[in-house]
Amino acid sequence: MGDSAVAAVRPLPLEDDISAGFWAAARERRLDIQYCSSCSRWNHTPSLTCPNCGSEDLAFRPASGRGLLYAWTVLHEPPAPGFRDMVPLIVGVVELEEQPRLFITTNILGATVEQLRLGAPVEVMFEEVADVVLPQFRLVGE
Amino acid sequence: MWEFRDKVAVAGVGYSKLSRRSEQSLAALTAQACDAALADAGLTRAALDGLATMPSMPRYGGARGAVEGIDVVTPWFLGELLGINEQIEWIGSTNGMVTQSLIDAAMAIASGVATHVIVYRALHNPPGKYINFESSHAGGHEQYTAPYGFTSPPAWAATCFRRYFELYGYSRADFAPFIVGNRANTMKNPNGYWRDKPLTEEDYLTTRMIADPMSLLDCDIPVDGCCALLLTSTERARDLKKPPALLTGFAASTHVGPAGVAQNLEDQIAGSEQVARRLWAATGMGPSDVDTAQLYDGFSLFVITWLEGMGLVPKGEAMAFLREGHGNLDGRLPINTGGGALGEGRLHGMTHLAEAVIQVTDRGGERQVPGANRSLVTVSNGLAKATAFLFSRDGG
Numbered sequence: 001m002g003d004s005a006v007a008a009v010r011p012l013p014l015e016d017d018i019s020a021g022f023w024a025a026a027r028e029r030r031l032d033i034q035y036c037s038s039c040s041r042w043n044h045t046p047s048l049t050c051p052n053c054g055s056e057d058l059a060f061r062p063a064s065g066r067g068l069l070y071a072w073t074v075l076h077e078p079p080a081p082g083f084r085d086m087v088p089l090i091v092g093v094v095e096l097e098e099q100p101r102l103f104i105t106t107n108i109l110g111a112t113v114e115q116l117r118l119g120a121p122v123e124v125m126f127e128e129v130a131d132v133v134l135p136q137f138r139l140v141g142e
Numbered sequence: 143m144w145e146f147r148d149k150v151a152v153a154g155v156g157y158s159k160l161s162r163r164s165e166q167s168l169a170a171l172t173a174q175a176c177d178a179a180l181a182d183a184g185l186t187r188a189a190l191d192g193l194a195t196m197p198s199m200p201r202y203g204g205a206r207g208a209v210e211g212i213d214v215v216t217p218w219f220l221g222e223l224l225g226i227n228e229q230i231e232w233i234g235s236t237n238g239m240v241t242q243s244l245i246d247a248a249m250a251i252a253s254g255v256a257t258h259v260i261v262y263r264a265l266h267n268p269p270g271k272y273i274n275f276e277s278s279h280a281g282g283h284e285q286y287t288a289p290y291g292f293t294s295p296p297a298w299a300a301t302c303f304r305r306y307f308e309l310y311g312y313s314r315a316d317f318a319p320f321i322v323g324n325r326a327n328t329m330k331n332p333n334g335y336w337r338d339k340p341l342t343e344e345d346y347l348t349t350r351m352i353a354d355p356m357s358l359l360d361c362d363i364p365v366d367g368c369c370a371l372l373l374t375s376t377e378r379a380r381d382l383k384k385p386p387a388l389l390t391g392f393a394a395s396t397h398v399g400p401a402g403v404a405q406n407l408e409d410q411i412a413g414s415e416q417v418a419r420r421l422w423a424a425t426g427m428g429p430s431d432v433d434t435a436q437l438y439d440g441f442s443l444f445v446i447t448w449l450e451g452m453g454l455v456p457k458g459e460a461m462a463f464l465r466e467g468h469g470n471l472d473g474r475l476p477i478n479t480g481g482g483a484l485g486e487g488r489l490h491g492m493t494h495l496a497e498a499v500i501q502v503t504d505r506g507g508e509r510q511v512p513g514a515n516r517s518l519v520t521v522s523n524g525l526a527k528a529t530a531f532l533f534s535r536d537g538g
């Protein structure tokens with residue numbers, strides 16, 4: 001159909017002033033999440049002000065990288081051309097252990113659909129895509 | 143309670159033809175729907191002094207059209223198109239959903255700013271895939287989702303669907319009776335896109351997955367077309383051609399969940415519960431006063447979250463309620479009596495509003511629920527910008 005240039009790779013993050021710290025940490029193989037010193041709450045996705053208290057006192061802190069599988073979907077068709085070799089693609093929502101409902105979007109790599117269950121423990125890993133490093137998650141203790 | 147409870151009414155309903163790809167322009171389809179709503183009320187264009195809509199075209203990735211009359215019909219353009227710009231005294235154009243336009247229009251009428259307002263939604267189904275993420279980079283919020291292939295609303299809703307299944311032990315087979323019953327309702331609706339195509343449980347269980355467990359038949363069908371409603375005061379509406387549907391009250395959600403994921407089951411239900419508290423407070427009514435419910439089904443799962451969030455069914459039981467047939471036309475609480483957006487087509491809540499009007503004015507023909515005095519409408523997913531309405535036949 002091609003009404004615009006078709007991406008050969010998966011869409012890559014376009015860093016901005018707010019997200020730069022998140023992606024910089026990933027390049028160093030760390031999952032950093034914003035933390036609000038004013039109300040002592042974690043915040044993801046990163047934002048200019050804290051969605052809980054409105055403070056600008058937000059800074060990135062290393063997170064444990066551990067969490068539980070909260071929900072998932074399985075995509076049998078590639079959601080963009082660059083995902084062609086990854087189907088069936090598991091897109092997971094992970095609830096990080098730092099705080100209830102601290103969600104992060106990820107793929108669940110190296111797992112089959114049959115292995116997935118609600119509340120399964122997961123841990124962060126890192127995937128290089130072109131010149132970017134993406135935080136990703138995998139099942140643990142299976 | 144809302145001071146203007148039952149004082150504003152919908153006096154006319156109009157549809158253009160709804161088709162997958164129309165040979166007519168969106169401008170022509172919109173004019174058809176507006177004229178049909180006016181004719182339904184026994185009025186002409188000369189009566190109009192207000193127009194309201196949410197004009198933009200939703201599309202995720204790819205090109206986003208903005209050509210007047212082709213991709214969008216803004217109220218200013220519609221004023222020209224209908225030749226009534228000079229007489230229009232009030233225009234509402236929102237960034238929310240079109241159902242917010244209905245709230246705006248009701249308040250314009252209640253405050254005396256306008257007397258006869260058309261609320262319309264014109265939607266163009268562009269060529270190519272509706273959702274097509276082709277860019278090489280993703281900025282803003284999409285930088286956290288697009289690299290993972292999580293850019294489409296069906297996939298977001300699918301995660302809620304999956305969580306609901308896992309929490310309560312259901313599967314798609316439990317939902318099949320509702321989807322099939324909904325198609326049966328559609329086939330009794332002359333406006334329904336799928337009115338000529340019967341559906342079996344087998345069809346539902348074997349159809350193509352869009353984002354497992356969400357299949358093609360769990361998504362509403364994108365159409366070219368328009369639906370328009372004519373609003374006026376209840377007092378004026380009493381003198382018009384059709385019986386009025388009284389707007390007893392409305393509510394809107396301002397609930398926002400954590401930003402790490404676009405939709406999650408618990409926050410959608412929490413948002414629906416907020417809407418419920420506000421709607422029952424505004425109307426002085428409650429779940430037991432509802433005779434039919436038009437629950438938003440842009441994605442089928444939303445029917446479940448609204449049933450539970452509005453307090454119509456206890457938590458975790460909505461899918462069983464539907465499986466047992468309680469939402470059928472002859473059931474305890476008939477749901478989406480005209481087939482909803484799954485059956486009629488994607489018009490962002492307008493089909494639900496129109497069907498509520500049709501039911502409370504006793505014009506449903508084959509699909510009319512006897513004694514349907516009050517109809518509930520809920521639109522969107524429960525999160526901020528979601529809305530709910532209660533319509534009534536006689537007020538009181």
Ligand SMILES: [Zn+2]
Binds near residue numbers: 039041
């Ligand atoms: Zn804070």
